[in-house]
Amino acid sequence: MDELYSYERRIVCFIDILGFSNIIKGTVNSGIRGKSDLRNICGALNMLDDFRLTMCEAMKAKDVRTTQFSDSVVISFPWNEEDNSIVSAIFLIKNYQVFLIMQHGVLLRGGITVGDIIHNEKLIVGPAMIDAYTLESKSAITPRIIIDSQVVPLFEKAFDRCRKGNRYFDTTLISKDDDNRYYIDYFNFSERDRTGSFFYYNDYLPQLKTLVASNKDNEDARIREKYSWMSNKIMASNLIRRRKFGTITISL
Numbered sequence: 001m002d003e004l005y006s007y008e009r010r011i012v013c014f015i016d017i018l019g020f021s022n023i024i025k026g027t028v029n030s031g032i033r034g035k036s037d038l039r040n041i042c043g044a045l046n047m048l049d050d051f052r053l054t055m056c057e058a059m060k061a062k063d064v065r066t067t068q069f070s071d072s073v074v075i076s077f078p079w080n081e082e083d084n085s086i087v088s089a090i091f092l093i094k095n096y097q098v099f100l101i102m103q104h105g106v107l108l109r110g111g112i113t114v115g116d117i118i119h120n121e122k123l124i125v126g127p128a129m130i131d132a133y134t135l136e137s138k139s140a141i142t143p144r145i146i147i148d149s150q151v152v153p154l155f156e157k158a159f160d161r162c163r164k165g166n167r168y169f170d171t172t173l174i175s176k177d178d179d180n181r182y183y184i185d186y187f188n189f190s191e192r193d194r195t196g197s198f199f200y201y202n203d204y205l206p207q208l209k210t211l212v213a214s215n216k217d218n219e220d221a222r223i224r225e226k227y228s229w230m231s232n233k234i235m236a237s238n239l240i241r242r243r244k245f246g247t248i249t250i251s252l
Helices: 020-025 031-058 085-104 127-140 152-165 198-213 221-236
Strands: 008-017 065-069 072-078 108-119 145-147 174-176 182-184
Touching (some): 008 127, 031 065, 085 145, 085 198, 108 127
Antiparallel strands (some): 065 072, 145 182
16 A cells, blocks of 8 residues: 555656647537537547557556646656666657647647656656646746756766667757757757658648747737747758758748
8 A cells, every 4th residue: 555655756747738728618619610629639638648658668668657637748757867768758758749749730838857756547746746847837938848957967868878879869859948948859850860751841840830820920929929939949940951851931
């Protein structure tokens, strides 16, 4: 019984779906469009369980845990400072972000930390949960998943080990923002990493463009700020700079 009420040290990511409340409100009495939006957002949430299995397989572990409630998702991973689990976790969450954008046009905001937590089928509680939630609610602001400043050096140490073992390893997993916060970078991709393939150049960039274009003139200044941030990141990204797969015109 005591094991149910004992903390574990885990990587914890708290994620919120951007604009969820407005999407849900718009699904009520909105005819075909409302039903379509409801199917889309439910599809995005259902995608989490399939992705959990992918994450378990990729990390060669069965201990990736997920909890979803309303517009919030908590993902926790086993933590071991001597291995590369933090790099694997961030790599997988980056791919989760990209696939949600590609398939559902859904943006995420969140925080990721390492700390003590109880995360099982019945409970999710602990300092790490509070820290990850605080990062999301107080610091993320824009559509980004930010990384606890205390976790960044742990990531960098593990990342160096990964690069020594694989010279083609993705060098753009995280980036430093203008506010000195590090976030999971879903705008830049390494030349040889599979997430930087032809598929993304032809489909991912236009999807990002569509999301920005449909919200950049929103009457709510806070929403305009979020998509202005996205626009700046897109224009500075190597998705724009690369020409080897042909020119993609983007007007923001």
